[in-house]
């Protein structure tokens with residue numbers, strides 16, 4: 001049921017909105033919270049934490065303390081899409097995955113951390129309807145009845161040796177990979193669900209290139225982890241934007257993963273410094289207008 005015309009970036013979404021959308025694409029919250037506990041003893045980071053820190057250190061700090069409705073929806077959609085592949089192929093339908101979401105939310109909505117998520121019932125209803133639409137959109141991107149991923153929601157942990165920077169410690173990187181697929185060409189592909197809006201590449205070539213680079217940053221780290229764990233280098237990165245819908249792909253060369261490891265070390269040392277000093281400076285940009293934490297961000301307090 002993959003339809004024509006969705007294998008490219010969709011139109012009509014502005015740059016800032018697409019970056020705001022990334023807030024929804026979190027890994028399970030409990031794990032992320034553990035990763036960024038503000039202590040000098042932190043020795044593990046995740047690909048999403050790296051992305052947050054590179055975008056804005058203050059956002060990095062907030063993101064894990066205060067889940068937003070978008071973040072909770074992103075986590076829930078990742079879970080039901082994972083469960084979808086537990087079903088026999090013939091049962092992997094839109095109705096099945098939407099029913100799974102309804103059942104999951106019926107269980108989860110009473111949880112303590114969800115208690116104050118919505119100001120009023122209409123907000124929760126709108127949130128839920130959007131989730132159902134995103135699940136339907138998924139079927140425009142892929143045909144789950146025609147494939148069986150190699151890995152799903154796979155926890156990856158890699159300890160990198162000291163690269164000579166300060167502080168002199170090993171770098172532990174942990175993350176949960178949405179999927180690793182074996183393509184029809186025999187190559188491995190790292191696949192990531194994005195529940196936020198797809199980017200539009202309507203800017204200058206240089207800006208568009210920067211957008212693409214940023215969008216694939218986390219997936220490059222996952223490709224690096226997958227290579228270390230699996231022993232085979234993924235050759236393709238795939239971003240599936242449910243809110244579009246749109247598919248973005250990038251081919252992987254060995255030099256890309258070498259560069260990714262160097263950047264990872266740099267971010268690792270920056271994070272260690274920030275945690276040691278408890279200094280998470282806000283990095284303002286036009287994207288702040290779409291940041292969920294702007295109302296409490298010190299950069300915007302008068």
Ligand code: SF4
Pocket residue numbers: 056057058059062282283284285287288289291292293294297298299
């Ligand atoms: S509003 Fe801007 S500076 Fe403040 S946390 Fe969000 S992205 Fe960072």
